[in-house]
Amino acid sequence: MNIKMQCCGLVILFVIGCFFQQQKRVRIYTERIFVWTYRMVAVCVSLDILSLVAIDSMDRLPLMLVDVACKLYNTSLVLVVMLGLLYAAVDAYPDEIYVKFLRGSIAAAAAEAVCIFLLPIEYVTDGAGKFLYTFGPSIYATYISGLIFMVATVVVLVRRREYINSRRFEAVSLWLVCWLGSSLIQLCIKELLLVGFGATMGVLVLYVKLENPETYIDRQTGMFNSNALTYFLRERHEKGQHFPILVLVLEDYSNIGLDKEEVEAIRLEVEDCLQRTGAWLFRKSEDEMVMLFAEGTPADAAKDMLVRRFSETWGRSRVVLHPGWISLSDAQLLADSDELGRALRHVRQDVRQVLGRYDVEITGEVLEQMRKEKRVERLLLDGIENDRIEVYYQPIYNTKEQRFTCAEALVRIYDGENHLIRPSVFIEVAEKNGMILKLGRIVFEKVCRLMKEEHPEQYGLRYIEVNLSTVQCADKDLADDYISILKKYDLPPERINLEITESASLLAKETLQRNMERMMDYGIRFSLDDFGTGQSNLNYIMDMPVDIVKFDREMSQAFFENDKAHFVMNAAISMVHGMEMKTVSEGIETEEQLRKMEDMGISYIQGYYFSKPLPQDAFLSFLKEKNGADEVAV
Numbered sequence: 001m002n003i004k005m006q007c008c009g010l011v012i013l014f015v016i017g018c019f020f021q022q023q024k025r026v027r028i029y030t031e032r033i034f035v036w037t038y039r040m041v042a043v044c045v046s047l048d049i050l051s052l053v054a055i056d057s058m059d060r061l062p063l064m065l066v067d068v069a070c071k072l073y074n075t076s077l078v079l080v081v082m083l084g085l086l087y088a089a090v091d092a093y094p095d096e097i098y099v100k101f102l103r104g105s106i107a108a109a110a111a112e113a114v115c116i117f118l119l120p121i122e123y124v125t126d127g128a129g130k131f132l133y134t135f136g137p138s139i140y141a142t143y144i145s146g147l148i149f150m151v152a153t154v155v156v157l158v159r160r161r162e163y164i165n166s167r168r169f170e171a172v173s174l175w176l177v178c179w180l181g182s183s184l185i186q187l188c189i190k191e192l193l194l195v196g197f198g199a200t201m202g203v204l205v206l207y208v209k210l211e212n213p214e215t216y217i218d219r220q221t222g223m224f225n226s227n228a229l230t231y232f233l234r235e236r237h238e239k240g241q242h243f244p245i246l247v248l249v250l251e252d253y254s255n256i257g258l259d260k261e262e263v264e265a266i267r268l269e270v271e272d273c274l275q276r277t278g279a280w281l282f283r284k285s286e287d288e289m290v291m292l293f294a295e296g297t298p299a300d301a302a303k304d305m306l307v308r309r310f311s312e313t314w315g316r317s318r319v320v321l322h323p324g325w326i327s328l329s330d331a332q333l334l335a336d337s338d339e340l341g342r343a344l345r346h347v348r349q350d351v352r353q354v355l356g357r358y359d360v361e362i363t364g365e366v367l368e369q370m371r372k373e374k375r376v377e378r379l380l381l382d383g384i385e386n387d388r389i390e391v392y393y394q395p396i397y398n399t400k401e402q403r404f405t406c407a408e409a410l411v412r413i414y415d416g417e418n419h420l421i422r423p424s425v426f427i428e429v430a431e432k433n434g435m436i437l438k439l440g441r442i443v444f445e446k447v448c449r450l451m452k453e454e455h456p457e458q459y460g461l462r463y464i465e466v467n468l469s470t471v472q473c474a475d476k477d478l479a480d481d482y483i484s485i486l487k488k489y490d491l492p493p494e495r496i497n498l499e500i501t502e503s504a505s506l507l508a509k510e511t512l513q514r515n516m517e518r519m520m521d522y523g524i525r526f527s528l529d530d531f532g533t534g535q536s537n538l539n540y541i542m543d544m545p546v547d548i549v550k551f552d553r554e555m556s557q558a559f560f561e562n563d564k565a566h567f568v569m570n571a572a573i574s575m576v577h578g579m580e581m582k583t584v585s586e587g588i589e590t591e592e593q594l595r596k597m598e599d600m601g602i603s604y605i606q607g608y609y610f611s612k613p614l615p616q617d618a619f620l621s622f623l624k625e626k627n628g629a630d631e632v633a634v
Helices: 002-022 029-056 063-089 095-118 137-159 166-188 195-211 226-238 260-275 300-310 339-350 364-385 423-433 436-453 478-488 502-507 509-522 553-561 563-578 591-599 616-626
Strands: 122-125 131-135 245-249 280-285 288-292 324-328 359-361 389-398 403-414 463-467 496-501 525-531 548-551 582-585
Touching: 002 029, 002 195, 029 063, 029 195, 029 226, 063 095, 063 137, 063 166, 063 195, 095 137, 131 137, 137 166, 166 195, 226 280, 226 288, 245 300, 245 339, 260 280, 260 300, 300 324, 324 339, 339 364, 364 403, 364 423, 364 436, 389 436, 389 616, 403 423, 403 436, 403 616, 423 436, 436 463, 436 478, 436 496, 463 525, 478 509, 496 509, 509 525, 548 563, 553 563, 553 591, 563 582
Parallel strands: 324 359, 403 463, 463 496, 496 525, 525 548, 548 582
Antiparallel strands: 122 131, 245 288, 245 324, 280 288, 389 403
16 A cells, blocks of 8 residues: 555656646756755655555565665655745845755755664564554654754744745645644554655655746747746846846736737747847846846847837737847846845836836936835835824015915925935925825814913914925825825814915916815815926916915026026016015015015015924924914903
């Protein structure tokens, strides 16, 4: 029965081998470890059969020869368990540490093999002389050695869990269950030899769960998929290999009506071009083909061939595809293999306005900018989660009343070491990743809380201006969110003035106008911020229902330095006042500038001449000192 069971194991291994050899393989290091494990299990099962045959022929063979056959089988068991440990650890450690781990494991297995061969082995038979099982010091050494490697495997799985691919973790865990289960059964029922068959079932688990080549193949195109790219790139990157990467981006790929056969034709032609350069082709996402080239091989020749081919038509419909190209001259510029995906998203986000018609190189500067944005993103997230978002207030001077009647709310963030991060560092990042929506709501709520709880109106403050970013202006829920916050604090809407910019309105004019109409009906007023920037348009003022126009610092400063700017701003002020809107001049820093702006009829003055932006307590103290008590009852 035992020989028949091991023969079944050999049949299973043969079937696995046939499937494995017929499939397209990515040939990464983990795959090679699996191949060695597969071969050793096949040797182990074969030696199990050989040892059983030798024991059955014990009366005709020298005892030493039978001992050698049994000890070879026991040694192969230890080697299989050792390979299981190496297979589990291949993701868990950097390449240089894994090499030391490999050498240490081989040395330990060699020492254990010597013990197995030097120690005696005994055979148990029944009363009729029929063999039942083996035991003795050599067998005990085998079990102890196998247990040591199993425990080491469990330690690696537990302690290095975060570094191990989840599918590998599951596959190795199931393999351990097969091993332990078969070993315990054999330990309890010594006549039933299951360990070798258990190793076969473990290999079957590894193949089905992880090493099935289909795991690395994209079903639609037949190319290697993102899983294969991750492993392949990680292995070559950790080995310190210098190789270029070329990414072909077909953003109109899914919208041009190509059928499956035509998509396959594209893949085959791309692969045909790459075969001449020895490149590997991967489908990272629906519209990204990633090409990894051999170490030291330039990608220019392959790119030139592909560019020429894509200038022609494709498929029966004779469509012309317009790919984008993203290149990286050396993969070692990446901090790690996972950074490629982040870099591609970063680059494509920056060139989204020119879909499918770009040729961009990922340079060291691009990667450093991306890493900087990632660090800022983490600081933003940490600031939001740990309430490190602060609102500073810059007082605004009312030239008619000669006092401070309003202020602008400005967001600030503190890092974990209580250092202030300025908006120029994080606002652009927050807008790019969408976190500006949550950040804006936090700022607005903090402003409403200040107005409700501290009653700054008793010091003459009538309203606070809150900035809206371009992303917020495009948010269809903006009006409902902000009105609900005002209702939450039971705050009169005239206590708030929202600042929009021209760039925001140009990008999301219809959505912004709907939000503005909804909020104006509720009683909220609006200002046009940063008037005088690159997209200024005087006619625009007539289209948007704002009450105040703010001249940005650059335009205010240019007024004092440039005759043409003086003339332009003078005309703009006259036009704005003619439409019965108020004006604010930002960036005023000297008394002379203040007097000239007052002479020009500017309604409000904002700048460092009066105060830089202040934290809440300092701002309230400023109002008390400068304005004193107001007649408004609280």
